[in-house]
Amino acid sequence: MSAPVYEVFAIRVGANAQRTARENFLYDACCGDPNAPMPLDYYFWVIRNEQQVIVVDTCFQPATADRRNRQMYRLPEESLRQLDIDPARVEQLILTHLHWDHAGNLGLFPKATVHLQEAELRFCTGPKMAYRTxxxxxxxxxxxxxxxxxxxxxxxxxxxMVEVLPGVTLHPVGGHTPGSQVVRVNTERGWIVLASDAAHLWVNIRERSPFPILDDLAQTLEAFTEIDRLADGEDHVIPGHDPLIAERFPRWNDDPHIICLHQPPN
Structure with a gap:
């Protein structure tokens, strides 16, 4: 029996326009001019069909954006309502990890079952949190x-690894954080992988040149291989922060901040 097919949307919430290339690689080998602008976008994701709605990550709150000097385009709940989704009624929420830009609005989802790798919660409440680094x-x-x-x-x-619903599976990869997980989803164009911060940018995974925020370098590199294995092709890998996502994939209702990942790239 074939897996159900889902729509998948990347919801762009904000940006860090001041980011430079040197800040996006552990080493400078892949960034050319290390001082060249290389901004990041901030996303969360929606998986849905006629029967189910799943939200993946929750991005950040306005106060956090202000404190961390990030631009915010739109509140997450506003984009959800554009898709006729009431966050208070969402029943399934996946957290790829608990970094500030992925877990900032859990209170919007009071009824949701929350899916998290146990290793992530243990790490975030463990003794290493005493270190500012x-x-x-x-x-x-x-x-x-x-x-x-x-x-x-x-x-x-x-x-x-666990199946949240038929056609949606979670795969722990570690690397970026001890409990980082990626999400594999069946769509009309095949299996896509929401890599989240296991791969911030396409160039990180393509060149095997990791983003500098990581817990385990070897696991990060192994995660790249696992993501490629799980996805049906390079354009089926969806990195967590790449501005090119909004350029390569169609917009939903011409909305620049809601991108259709289940449709073929432009």
Missing amino acids: VNKTYEVEDVMSALPPLFEGRMRLHNG
């Missing part, structure tokens, strides 16, 4: 907001 990529309020779903019995802590 480690905790600066997290917001303590965001980590704390993961506790109500846990206490309410709405959190599913996974230890390995």
Whole structure:
């Protein structure tokens, strides 16, 4: 029996226009002029068909954007409503990891079952969070907001690959954080992989040149191989922060911040 087919949308929430190439690679080998502009976009994702709606990550809150000097285009809930999705009624929420730009709005989803790798929650509440070098990529309020779903019995802590629904699977890859996971989804154009921060940019994975924020270099490189294995082709890999996503894929209703990943690239 074939897997169900889903629509998948990248929702662009904001940007870091001041980013330079040297900041996007662990080493300078792939960035040419290290001082050249190389901005990042910030996304979360929606997976849906006629029966199901799944949200992947929750991006960041306005106060966090201000504090971290990030541009914010639109509140996540506003884009969801453009898609006729009420966040308060969403039943499935996947968190690829708990960094500040991926887990900032959990309170918008009071009924959702939350899917997270157990290794991520253990890490974020463990002794290494005492180090500023480690905790600066997290917001303590965001980590704390993961506790109500846990206490309410709405959190599913996974230890390995799992099927959330037929046609949607989670694959732990580590590397970027100890509990980072990617999402594989069946669409009308084949299996795509939402790589999230396992691959920030297409060039990171294509050149095997990692983004500099990582927990384990070897796991990061192995994650690139796993992502390529899971996806049906290079344009089926969706990196977590690449501005080219909004250029390569069609817009939904001509909205520049809602991009159709289930449709072939332009």
